[in-house]
Amino acid sequence: MRSELGAKIESEVQEALQADKMPGCVVAIARQGKVVYLQAFGNRRIEPSVEPMKVDTVFDMASLTKPIVTATSIMQLVEAGKVDLDAPVVQYLPEFRGEGKETITVRQLMIHVSGLTPDNALRDYDHGWSEAYAKICNLSLLSEPGKQFRYSDVGFLLLGEIVKRASAQPLDEYARQHIFQPLGMNETGFNPSAALQDRAVTTTQVEDVWLQGIVHDPRARRCGGVAGHAGLFSTAEDLLVYAQAMLDARSEVGALLQPHTLATMTKAYDAAGNVRGLGWDKRSAYSRNRGKTMSDAAYGHGGFTGTSLWIDPQLDLVVLFLSNRVHPNGKGSVNDLAGTIGTLAADACLADPAP
Structure with missing residues (x-):
């Protein structure tokens, strides 16, 4: 990695802090199995009191829950022969039928071409997941399955339920037993x-209470904090362990996935004109947080709270950006910053070493 990478990252982050794009962040970069950069900036809360950001801060990962928990769990269950990517969802969720939904496949949920709405009404979740699930099963489609890319939290809520039915374990318990514990991710x-809540970022104020270690996403919160689309909390160190396990799975059968399963998960799929992996982004309308000079093999994802993880197996590179840009007023913006940091990191790999 080029030696000036750290100075360039710091300059970009300080500019974003001064522009109130976020109260603080943690940036981590790993290359060829080694952490080459790990730094905390700014504060993890500024209301109701100021607390400095630290590298061991716990973050609300928001939609990074989708690939790290839900999609990884689905792919493990595919390996175990308990889920078929091309089977109709109704095979696992018999209640999910009517209005043309019977033809939607698990794979279509994973790449967001199911035809489902991005989100159904928040009031549908007021009485917990059981009633919300019944309401989802009665939804009409917005488009024919496979015809249109429409990023959908609803689709990943259903995938979380498939994990529960296929494994006979709630999503959080399955992930703890089959993803986090085997990798030693004890703070995830x-x-x-x-x-861990004491070390967590503060996000939004809800009914005069500042959320700290309580999920920001209102639907996940109404589902008891556990959902297929949001709810995960983690630290930079733990996420680097997960990312390295993904890179290691290219060539060895490790604790996470077999090589052929990883290849299936992270290759490019045409999602009605967008390029997605199974649960991962590659090049789509949501890729502003992707490094522009990353290779075509790169895959990643972002989260509404201001989180981003990109893994580039061709460059053997991990770029992790964690912030709480929704604090204190929901007006922060970090996707461009995360993308810029990804570009700087990829460029540092591609450039000839300084003489």
């Missing part, structure tokens, strides 16, 4: 402990 999961 849903509904973090009081000790």
Whole structure:
């Protein structure tokens, strides 16, 4: 990696802090299995009191829940022969039928071409997941399955339910047993402990209470903090462990996925004109947080709270950007910053070493 990378990242981050794009962030970069950059900037809260950001801060990962938890769980269940990507969803969720939904496949949910709405009404979740699930099963489609890319939280809520039915374990328990514990990710999961909550970023104020270690996403919050689309909390160090396990799975059968399963998950799929992996982004309308000079093999995802993870197997590179840009007023904006940092990191790999 080029030696000036750190100075360039710091300059970009300080500019964003001064422009109130976020209260603070943690940036981590790994190359060829080694952490080459890990730095905290700014604050993890500014209301109701100021607390500095630290590298061990716990973050609300928001939609990074989708690939790290839900999609990874689905792919493990595919390996185990318990889920077929091309089977109709109704095979696993018999209640999910009517209005043309019977033809939607698991794979179509994974690449967001199911035809489902992005989100159904928040009031549908007021009485918890069971009633919300019944309402989802009664939804009409907005387009024919496979015909249109429409990023959908609803689709990943259903995938979380498929994990539960196929594994006979709730999503959070399955992920803890089959993803986090085998990798030693002891500070990752849903509904973090009081000790982890104390180290968590503060996000939004809800009914005069500042959320800290309680999921920001209102639907996940109404589902008890566990959902297929949001709810995960983690730290930079733990996420680097996960990313390295994904890179290691290219050539060895590790704790996460077999090589052929990883290849299936992370290759390019045509999502009605967007390029997606299974649960991952590659090049789509949501790729502003992607490094422009990353290779075509790169895959990643972002989260509404201001989180982003990109893994480039061709460059053997991991770029992790974690912030709480929704604090204190929901007006922060970090996708461009995350993308710029990804570009700087990829360029540092591609450039000839300085003499």
